[in-house]
Amino acid sequence: xxxxxxxxxxxxxxxxxxxxxxxxxxxxxxxxxxxxxxxxxxxxxxxxxxxxxxxxxxxxxxxxxxxxxxxxxxxxxxxxxxxxxxxxxxxxxxxxxxxxxxxxxxxxxxxxxxxxxxxxxxxxxxxxxxxxxxxxxxxxxxxxxxxxxxxxxxxxxxxxxxxxxxxxxxxxxxxxxxxxxxxxxxxxxxxxxxxxxxxxxxxxxx
Numbered sequence: 001x002x003x004x005x006x007x008x009x010x011x012x013x014x015x016x017x018x019x020x021x022x023x024x025x026x027x028x029x030x031x032x033x034x035x036x037x038x039x040x041x042x043x044x045x046x047x048x049x050x051x052x053x054x055x056x057x058x059x060x061x062x063x064x065x066x067x068x069x070x071x072x073x074x075x076x077x078x079x080x081x082x083x084x085x086x087x088x089x090x091x092x093x094x095x096x097x098x099x100x101x102x103x104x105x106x107x108x109x110x111x112x113x114x115x116x117x118x119x120x121x122x123x124x125x126x127x128x129x130x131x132x133x134x135x136x137x138x139x140x141x142x143x144x145x146x147x148x149x150x151x152x153x154x155x156x157x158x159x160x161x162x163x164x165x166x167x168x169x170x171x172x173x174x175x176x177x178x179x180x181x182x183x184x185x186x187x188x189x190x191x192x193x194x195x196x197x198x199x200x201x202x203x204x205x206x
Contacts, residue, residue: 033154033186034072036108038064038142040160040177047162047175048128050120056127058083058138058162060177062116066108072146075114077103080143081121082200084136090198091119108146131162131175138162139200140177157195158182 039062046059060079066072079091092102108114123131123138130136142158160177167173183191195201 032070032148033068034066034070034108034110034146034148035068035184035186036064036066036072036075036144036146036154036156037182037184038062038077038144038156038158039179039182040140040142040158041179043176045162045175045177046118046120047123047131053120053122056123056125057120058123058127058131058175059118059120060140061118062103062142064108064114064116064144066110066112066114069110070148071110072108072148073106074145074147075105075108076145077105077116078143079103079119079121080141080198080200082137082139083121083123084130084138085124088198088200089121091121132164134164139180141195141200143196153185155185155192155196156182157192159195 040060042063043061045061046057048056050057058081060081062077062079064075064077076092080089081091082088095102103116105114121140124136127138131138139159139161142160144156146154148154159180159182161180162175163178164175165171165173183195185192
């Protein structure tokens, strides 16, 4: 009986070490996945008329972060907007339609921050009053696509809404983007799929 027990303990140890090895590999792979995120919520936002433009604009700041120890490759960033009048659009679709380059980058180093900069989106006349009063809502999605070293694709989407903050003594008030949540295909592929592209869908007040 003792011999059999020793054999089964040895077999168990083998199975366990195999599982352990797989688990270590899985954790290493998770660590080596380039995890990207993006936000429009890092500063005040300009809303109103713009020199050289016939329409009012909402200026949307975009920043992308590589929150990992791995390089991200073939990045594409798109800004989708819904201006509250029923008009929705994608910046990259517009760029493609006029044969202009889309927002892209070959590589983002580990731990790096890519300040994409602000993009001015056409808004209705008197945008400042309309959005300040809450008569209209201006919403955006920042979509990021990228690949890892092996060519595997990943996606991230950030949902945000323009909000107006009233002036307080130390601060003049103004517009900001308030994040309504974000989803990464690494953790929530279904959520990313549900929010990706147009049209905007209502969810959790979004």
